[in-house]
Amino acid sequence: MQWEKGISAWKQISDDIETSINNKTWKPGDKLPTEMELAKTYRVNRHTIRRSVRELVEKGLVSVEQGRGMFIPDYVLDYKLAKRTRFSEVVSSQNKFPGGRALSGEVINANKKVSEALTMRLEGKVCLLRTIRELDGVPIVLASHYFSASRFPDFLERFEEFKSVSKTLDSYGLGNYERRSTNISARMPNSEEIASLKQPANRPVLITESVNVDSFGEPIEFGISAFSAERTQLIVES
16 A cells, blocks of 8 residues: 555554445455554554554454454344334334345244244144345344244235235234244354354354234244344343
């Protein structure tokens, strides 16, 4: 790079790295070169690089993890678990862009956990919809949604039209559904979660198991979601 007179070297390096981050040369989750590698690249000493890095850390553009190195922080989503939680609304309220897609849809027999959550008979038919949701193009949550096939026999077909669980339920006159309960736990990710969420194998995922109900309190959806713990903070509203 060309050095500008009157501006300290560490500041110019910091600005150059910030430009690379803004231009997506380095993306959220990427590991930066080491201090020594950056020093060689910019032909300065390591003390100058450390001052540049300190500036980037103070701006929240870079995080330093002891023993691992320097990283571009992943997006962090404050996800409120309230009675009326809608992913798109939560993301949009934080000035970010919601996205995602369906991974698969099929009709299966309900296992014990699903049948109890939906208060239906064991091995009764349910529509299983599996989705991945994103924040500014970064995967955030891998989810499995279960619906009674007897109550919603064409749910998967309607979802193909509306591309949204909330809008699909609204087409049944259930747009005002509410969350009755949510159980939260954490564990290490399985192979599918590692691949789908671009999740490090040594970092946990947050698991939520939720039951949504209609205005009469009848269960209409049971959901199991795996959130990237690095990118999500779950907030429980009382």
